Amino acid sequence: MIVLMSGEILVSAENVSKKFCRSLRRSLWYGVKDVGSELVGRSNVEASLRKDEFWAVKDISFELRRGECLGLIGPNGAGKSTLLKMLNGLIKPDRGQINMRGRIGALIELGAGFNPILTGRENIYINGSILGFTRSEMDHRLDSIVEFAELEEFIDMPVQNYSSGMKVRLGFSVAAQLDPDVLLIDEVLAVGDVGFRHKGLNAVNKIMNKAAVIFVSHSMPQLSRVCTDIMVIDHGQSLLFEKEVDEGIEYYFDKFRGPSAMEVGSEKVKLVDFKINSDQGTDDELPTAKFKEPFFIELTFLLSGEISAYKINIGISDKELIPVAFLTSHPDGGYYLNTGQENRIKIEILSIPFSMGIYDMSIYFEEVTDSGKEGQIYARHLSIKQFKVPNGPHNYMPVLLQSRWEKHK
Amino acid sequence: MADSEIASENIRSQDREDLFPPAVLDLPVTVYSPESALRQPGKMLRDMSRDLWSSRDLAWRIFLRDTRAQHRQSLLGYFWILLPPLVQTAIWVFLNGSGILKIADTGIPYPVFVLIGTMLWSSFTDALRSPLDISNQSKPILARVNFPREAIILAGMGQVALNTAMRLLFVAMAIALFRITLPYTAFLFPIGVLTLWILGLSIGLLLTPLGLLYSDVGRGIGMVTTLWFYLTPVVYPPPTEFPASLLAKLNPVSPLLVTTRDWLTTGSTDQLVGFVVVSLGSLVLLFIAWILYRVSMPHLIVRMQT
Numbered sequence: 001m002i003v004l005m006s007g008e009i010l011v012s013a014e015n016v017s018k019k020f021c022r023s024l025r026r027s028l029w030y031g032v033k034d035v036g037s038e039l040v041g042r043s044n045v046e047a048s049l050r051k052d053e054f055w056a057v058k059d060i061s062f063e064l065r066r067g068e069c070l071g072l073i074g075p076n077g078a079g080k081s082t083l084l085k086m087l088n089g090l091i092k093p094d095r096g097q098i099n100m101r102g103r104i105g106a107l108i109e110l111g112a113g114f115n116p117i118l119t120g121r122e123n124i125y126i127n128g129s130i131l132g133f134t135r136s137e138m139d140h141r142l143d144s145i146v147e148f149a150e151l152e153e154f155i156d157m158p159v160q161n162y163s164s165g166m167k168v169r170l171g172f173s174v175a176a177q178l179d180p181d182v183l184l185i186d187e188v189l190a191v192g193d194v195g196f197r198h199k200g201l202n203a204v205n206k207i208m209n210k211a212a213v214i215f216v217s218h219s220m221p222q223l224s225r226v227c228t229d230i231m232v233i234d235h236g237q238s239l240l241f242e243k244e245v246d247e248g249i250e251y252y253f254d255k256f257r258g259p260s261a262m263e264v265g266s267e268k269v270k271l272v273d274f275k276i277n278s279d280q281g282t283d284d285e286l287p288t289a290k291f292k293e294p295f296f297i298e299l300t301f302l303l304s305g306e307i308s309a310y311k312i313n314i315g316i317s318d319k320e321l322i323p324v325a326f327l328t329s330h331p332d333g334g335y336y337l338n339t340g341q342e343n344r345i346k347i348e349i350l351s352i353p354f355s356m357g358i359y360d361m362s363i364y365f366e367e368v369t370d371s372g373k374e375g376q377i378y379a380r381h382l383s384i385k386q387f388k389v390p391n392g393p394h395n396y397m398p399v400l401l402q403s404r405w406e407k408h409k
Numbered sequence: 410m411a412d413s414e415i416a417s418e419n420i421r422s423q424d425r426e427d428l429f430p431p432a433v434l435d436l437p438v439t440v441y442s443p444e445s446a447l448r449q450p451g452k453m454l455r456d457m458s459r460d461l462w463s464s465r466d467l468a469w470r471i472f473l474r475d476t477r478a479q480h481r482q483s484l485l486g487y488f489w490i491l492l493p494p495l496v497q498t499a500i501w502v503f504l505n506g507s508g509i510l511k512i513a514d515t516g517i518p519y520p521v522f523v524l525i526g527t528m529l530w531s532s533f534t535d536a537l538r539s540p541l542d543i544s545n546q547s548k549p550i551l552a553r554v555n556f557p558r559e560a561i562i563l564a565g566m567g568q569v570a571l572n573t574a575m576r577l578l579f580v581a582m583a584i585a586l587f588r589i590t591l592p593y594t595a596f597l598f599p600i601g602v603l604t605l606w607i608l609g610l611s612i613g614l615l616l617t618p619l620g621l622l623y624s625d626v627g628r629g630i631g632m633v634t635t636l637w638f639y640l641t642p643v644v645y646p647p648p649t650e651f652p653a654s655l656l657a658k659l660n661p662v663s664p665l666l667v668t669t670r671d672w673l674t675t676g677s678t679d680q681l682v683g684f685v686v687v688s689l690g691s692l693v694l695l696f697i698a699w700i701l702y703r704v705s706m707p708h709l710i711v712r713m714q715t
Contacts, residue, residue, distance in 0.1 A: 010436075020711070028622045031712040035618060035705040038445045085710075086441060089555045092707040094443055102436035109553045117478040126474050129467040130556050181436060 008101070010182050010212040011064040011087065015096035018082055018236075019049060020056040027052075056082045058236040059096070064229070066181070069213040071227035071245065073220075073252050079236040080216045084108060084184050087214065102181025105131075105211075107188045107204075110171025116160035120151055120170055123159050127174045141177050148199070149173035169196055176203045183207055186216045201226075220249050220320060224396035246356065246394045253319045253358045254286075254388075265379030268307060269365045272342065273300035274384050276361075286358065287385070291392035295349040299363075302342055307378055309335040309368040312345070319358045321383075324398045335368035353400050356392040361385045446704055457703065460557035467556060468563035475568060490572045491579060494527040501527075501644045512645045517674045518587045525583075525670050526643040528576040529605060533662060534634045535572055536609025539565035540702075541620040541627055548621075552710050558703065562614065569606060584673075592676025601669025604688040608665060611695035618705035622712060642667055647680070661687045 021027035030050060049055070057079040064070050072080045085091050087098060088106050114123045124145055128138040146155050149169040159167060172188065185204065201222065207213070208226060217223050223230070223245065230248030232240040232255070240251050263271075275298040276287050289295045297314070312329040327349065329336065336343075362382045367375030393400055446453045480486055501523045504510045515522040543565035544551070551558070584591070613630075620626035640656055642648070647657040647667050657663040657680070664683030671677045678684075 018711075027712050031622050031708050032619070034708045035701075038704050038708070039447065039701065041445050041447045089439065089441055090552065090707065091711045092443060093441060096442070098441040100439045100441070104439070104555075106555070115474050115478050117481050118474060122474065122477070126470050129470045130550060130554050132463075132556065134466055 007065045007067070009063050009065050010101045011214070012062075012099045013087070013096065014061050014098075016057060016060045016083070016086060016093045016098055017055055017095040018057040018079075018086060018091065019053045019094050020082070021050075021053050023052045026050075055236045057086070057093075060231075060233070060236075060238050061096075062229075062231065062238075062241060064182075064212040064214065066212050067209065068229060069208055069215055069227045070229045070231060071223040071248075072214065072216045072231050072233060073218070073223065073249070074233035075256050078233045080233055081108075081186055082236075083233070084186050084214065084216060087182075088184055100182055103179070104182045104184070105175070105178035105180030105207075106184040106186075107172070107175050108184060108186040110168055110175055110188055114159050114167065114171070117158055119158055120146075120155040120162070123170065124155075124174055127171065128177075131175060131178060133177070145170075145173045145177060148176065148203075150196075165193060165196075172196075172200055172203075176200070176207070178207070180207070180211055183211045183213045185213065187218065220253075221396040224249060246396075250357060261384050262382040263379070264382075265365075265377070266381070268304045269379035269381075270302040271300075271363070271381055271384070272302060273298065274363070274381075275299075276385055276387055286388040288390050289352045289354075289359075289387050291354065291356075291389055292351050295352050297347040297349070299345040299347065300342060301365075303338045303340075303365075305338075305340070307338045307365075307367070309337055310378060311335050311366050311368055313364040313366060314347075315362045315364065317360045317362070318398050319360065321360060324354075324359070330368075351402075352389060352392075353402065354389045354392050355395045355398050355400060356389055357398065358386055358388050359398075361387070447700075453700070453703075457699065460703075461559050464557035464560035464563060467560040468567065471561060471564035472567035475564065476571065487572075487575050490575055494524070494531050494576060495579070497527050498524045513648075515646050516677075517589060521583050521587050521589060521674070522646075522670070523644050525580055525673065526666065528573075528580055529602070529666050529669055530638060530641065530643045530662075531576065532569065532573040532602060533605045533609045533666070535569045536566065536606040537613040537634065538630060539569050540610065540613040540617045541630065543568075544617050544621055545627070548713055551706070552713050558706055559699075562610075562702075566606065566610060569609075573602060573606075580673075589674060591673065594672040594676045594678070598669060598673045601665065601672055601684075604665050604684070604691065605662070605669065607695055608661060608687065608691040611691045611698050614698035614702055615694065617698075618701055618709060621709045637662070658683070661690070 021030055030053075060083060062070065072083065074080055082091070084106075086093050087100065088104065088108070089100075114127065118126075121142070124142060125135070125138050128141070129135070133141070146152055149166075149172070151166060151170060154162065154166065159170070162170070168188075183204075188200075204213075205226060213226075215223065215227060227245045229241070229243055230245045231238055232248055232252050234255070239255070240248055242248055277289060277296055299312075303310070311334075314327050315323055316325045316327075317323045327347070329345075360383050362380065363384060364380050365378040367378055369375045446456075483489070498520060501510075502520050505512050505519055512519070540562050543561050547561045550556070551561075616626055616630065620630075637660075641660055641662050642657060643666065647663060648654050657667070664680040664687055668678060668680050668684040671679070
């Protein structure tokens with residue numbers, strides 16, 4: 001029986017929709033009207049939008065069982081937080097229905113309700129009772145909260161003297177004491193220092209095993225690590241909802257292609273052409289680089305007269321612009337000389353070691369001084385090209401190192 | 410969902426069986442839908458009483474928080490609560506004593522009469538302002554955390570009660586100073602104070618939803634209470650001659666304030682009927698305002714700027 005219960009559906013959302021209003025003045029007036037129509041018992045099921053209104057969330061449906069974690073991704077303003085607010089019961093859906101079973105916990109904007117004048121200790125009690133703990137429950141948990149937040153020395157200091165990181169730690173530590181059946185998390189693990197972020201993620205992981213979790217984050221590695229389901233939202237609508245989390249993340253990056261190119265120092269270095277794999281990409285499709293296969297870059301550029309000796313570096317970042325690898329024209333010293341003519345260089349990367357995903361390239365032209373040392377950077381062309389590795393390993397870690405494994409018998 | 414997926418789900422669950430707490434069969438189900446809460450009055454009433462009951466602890470915490478915070482940031486503390494009624498009393502005593510104003514006989518020494526009147530009036534206006542003020546201050550948590558909303562209202566009333574208690578200390582001192590013998594009706598005085606709070610709270614709470622949307626409401630309350638003061642027998646005894654006597658009849662605060670003051674001082678109960686009618690009416694009004702407050706909150710949060 002227990003086995004069956006562990007897969008019980010804890011959250012179900014059916015065609016959930018919410019209207020927002022662009023104009024503040026109208027928004028307030030609609031608010032008055034909505035309250036009025038509720039008071040006369042009329043449900044707010046006006047299917048049509050009133051003037052200046054739009055669907056902030058539209059027809060979102062999903063089910064979530066205990067032990068599952070749904071990641072919500074989408075660009076800013078896609079409606080993720082609005083959906084969480086409805087799931088948390090803060091605002092009502094205008095259409096559709098949400099059923100939640102059991103105790104609901106929310107890690108959203110931690111430390112709401114902190115009073116800056118009061119001490120950390122006093123605020124722990126207040127925050128605890130806002131989250132639904134009784135006094136004696138808080139008495140029991142106080143020590144572990146303080147310890148988890150690593151604020152032993154400062155716990156009797158007014159919260160206004162805390163750094164913003166300390167406040168978040170305190171808020172998180174209180175909220176992490178919750179033992180919910182459904183947990184809503186909105187972007188809270190993106191703050192704090194590295195050590196605490198780790199600790200926080202572990203604490204959340206612990207809760208996740210016993211709960212149904214809905215997780216909003218822009219950190220794809222985090223999502224990839226913890227989620228069992230993924231939903232991509234844009235303009236309030238679900239574009240994709242599936243169990244293949246990594247595919248969902250790829251879809252998101254494909255759809256909302258990242259950075260646009262930026263050039264610094266283009267008067268010194270004019271990049272005429274930058275082709276990869278003879279550039280088979282189109283407007284809708286990124287050029288591809290196959291995992292473990294060779295990869296070619298063709299470079300054409302003109303240099304101004306003031307440059308004499310130089311070298312070229314190419315940096316490769318992942319889709320979140322975190323650098324993962326680089327290549328250089330002169331790894332062991334040396335340089336190119338400016339001949340004054342158009343330069344064409346063909347580069348071969350022997351084997352692409354990257355996980356499935358989208359990568360971003362930048363190119364740097366660096367001065368090499370008379371003494372052979374690196375000098376100033378003449379020009380940077382950032383994010384000049386993105387490419388996609390369609391067939392690499394499914395892993396949030398970007399590089400697969402070639403290795404030989406020998407198991408001793 | 411395909412059968413194969415269900416099967417794999419169960420296998421996975423089996424692997425992790427030890428991770429799960431003993432299954433709770435009857436988890437409470439919360440439903441969020443566009444349907445008006447008023448469609449299910451029984452459920453609404455149950456929810457209301459449950460939330461009121463479960464908000465006591467939080468209300469006490471917020472009350473302590475606000476009280477402590479106020480004190481830590483202020484040198485003079487309660488002086489600020491006591492000063493305005495005291496100054497007001499002094500001014501009215503001066504105006505009356507110097508003959509600028511001619512106020513009818515009050516039955517008891519005029520300074521005591523005015524002091525009790527202004528103290529009671531302040532308690533009423535405090536209660537009137539409290540729900541909107543504390544709801545405005547609490548916008549950030551209202552918009553972010555789902556907790557019983559009754560808690561902040563109760564905490565606000567805690568502040569009102571504390572302030573009233575402080576003022577009553579002065580009233581007690583004045584009564585002792587002027588050697589006024591308390592009539593036997595004095596034990597009803599707390600009930601009178603309570604009805605003033607309830608009337609203030611019910612009007613204030615009724616205006617809170619609109620006040621959270623439009624700042625005009627807060628300003629309006631300030632202006633109206635200032636004018637209302639002059640139309641209420643606070644510093645003068647209730648007029649008996651028509652048409653001025655209408656003032657005492659139509660103004661709901663009048664029977665409450667006059668009766669409460671009389672209970673403490675003269676023991677007369679001229680306006681008892683008005684008192685009973687207004688206090689019952691304000692209880693009904695409070696209940697309506699409470700429903701309005703609850704029903705409107707999700708709509709207000711959507712429109713709130715935090």
